[in-house]
Amino acid sequence: MxxxxxxxxxxxxxxxxxxxxxxxxxxxxxxxxxxxxxxxxxxxxxxxxxxxxxxxxxxxxxxxxxxxxxxxxxxxxxxxxxxxxxxxxxxxxxxxxxxxxxGVNQFADLTYQEFAAQYLISLPKHCYGPQLPIEVPQKNITNATWIDWRKSGFVSPVKNQGKCASSWVFSVTGALEAAYYRKYGTITLFSEQQILDCSNKYLECLSACRGGLPYDALSYVSSHALLSAAEYPYVARVGRCRADDSKPDIDVRYSSTSQRDPEDSLKQAVETVGPVSILLEVVNSFRFYKSGVYTTSDCGNLTEELNHAGLAVGYAIENGVPYWIIKNSWGEEWGDKGYFKIEMGKNMCGVASMGMYTFLG
Incomplete structure (x- = not known):
């Protein structure tokens, strides 16, 4: 040679x-x-x-x-x-x-502190919002052992928030896209960027790319016409608002799950309404999730520790362990094709502490 x-x-x-x-x-x-x-x-x-x-x-x-x-x-x-x-x-x-x-993913060259600064919600503790009236429809409750709204076509494709702590916006657009499909039978992708650019001046606790709450985003979309993602594309940074103050052309309604029995209430909402916006606490190991049912003693379920939003699209059981199916906003290469499973029954990492569900009137 x-x-x-x-x-x-x-x-x-x-x-x-x-x-x-x-x-x-x-x-x-x-x-x-x-x-x-x-x-x-x-x-x-x-x-x-x-x-x-x-x-x-x-x-x-x-x-x-x-x-x-x-x-x-x-x-x-x-x-x-x-x-x-x-x-x-x-x-x-x-x-x-x-x-x-x-597994190794796009975050593997970042410290947890760097990762948190770029991707996780950071809000003053007083900003974790009011508890809204509970309006989970009391119909067709089957207490099913599993449900997965992806199989019914309700769930839009996984998106990527980029280096902006905007998961709270993606959680809401995902819920709204599912509600729209349920009512009209088609998937319409709504603009996350419009909410980032236009909602800050209306809502006290928003800080856009430093984070917000699903409640804040829903307050905005319930009173303003929301453009499509194609009309107002996402750029992962806050810019000048380019949408007018038009009233919404769809009747967006929303409410919260119960904090008294959080997981039972979330399960009921997922079963009867569809995909539900949730918050959870992301700790160091979670950012490298690849597969299986995530569970850890490193996080709790305190409201003030919640730092990331997702979309609960179902639940099931794996090897005898019940779990939630959550859609994330870190792209399809992250986790299980952009999703993760997290143990049900322990309010793991506060996953059921602040559920917000959306439906169209």
């Missing part, structure tokens, strides 16, 4: 290992992939800076998959150190034989 052939073989081995190492935390291998011209040199540079080891190759694969760009060798070393710490968490958690698995 000549020197050129040997070097090419080494680079191919690095790329194959890096490509398969992207999912190393979930113990899933992927085949080697074709990469654009010039990427070979980037891979080679990481090895030159960090040395060659399985973890460095995993970091190279992570960079390849998520298009990460760092500005200096010092930043590369820092991000690798953070990545290595997160990778250790993923491996150690998966080795415990729990009901869920973690």
């Amino acid at each position: 000549n020197e050129a052939t040997g070097m090419l073989s080494l680079v191919l081995v690095i790329l194959m290992a890096a490509s398969s190492a992207v999912d190393i935390g979930s113990v899933e291998a992927t085949p080697a992939r074709i990469v654009p011209d010039g990427l070979l040199e980037i891979e080679k540079s990481l090895v030159n800076i960090l040395g060659q080891s399985p973890d460095v190759l995993a970091f190279a694969g992570f960079n390849l998959r998520y298009g990460k760009i760092y500005q200096s060798p010092e930043e590369i070393k820092h991000r690798y150190s953070v990545f290595k710490e997160n990778l250790d968490l993923i491996r150690s958690t998966n080795n415990k034989g729990l009901s869920y698995k973690l």
Whole structure:
């Protein structure tokens, strides 16, 4: 074997290992992939800076998959150190034989503090809103062991909030899109960006890309015409409001689930109304969720600790453990195709503490 052939073989081995190492935390291998011209040199540079080891190759694969760009060798070393710490968490958690698995994803080069600052809701504690009248329809309650509104076509595609703590908006548009489908039989994607841009001046506790509440977003959409996502596309930052003050052309109604019996009330709402906006507390390990039923002692169910919104689209049982099915807003590559399962019966991470459901009059 000549020197050129040997070097090419080494680079191919690095790329194959890096490509398969992207999912190393979930113990899933992927085949080697074709990469654009010039990427070979980037891979080679990481090895030159960090040395060659399985973890460095995993970091190279992570960079390849998520298009990460760092500005200096010092930043590369820092991000690798953070990545290595997160990778250790993923491996150690998966080795415990729990009901869920973690995996490397787009957040793996961020500390939890950096992740929280970019993606999680941060509101003053007095902003967690009033308790609204409970209006869960008392009809057709079957106490089913499972329900999944995705199978009925109610649930719109998974979206991605980007680097903006706007999950509270995506939760509401998801609920509204489901309610619209239930009433009219078609999926219409509504504009998250309009709510971000236009609702702040109306509502005291909103801070847009630093977070808000489903209650706040629903207050806005119930009194203003909401444009489609195509008419008012999402850009993951707050801009000038480009919508007028037109009255809504659909009658949006909403209410909250009970805090006295939160999970029973949420289950009743999901069964009788459809997908329901929820809040939960996201802790460090959760951001790397990959599959299975998530449960942890690291979070509680205090209202003031809730820092992320999702959409409860159903519930079921897996290996004897009941769980909620929640739609997230971190893209389809995160978690289980953009969804997660979280244990039911313990109000795990406060998932049922602040349910808000939507229906059209």
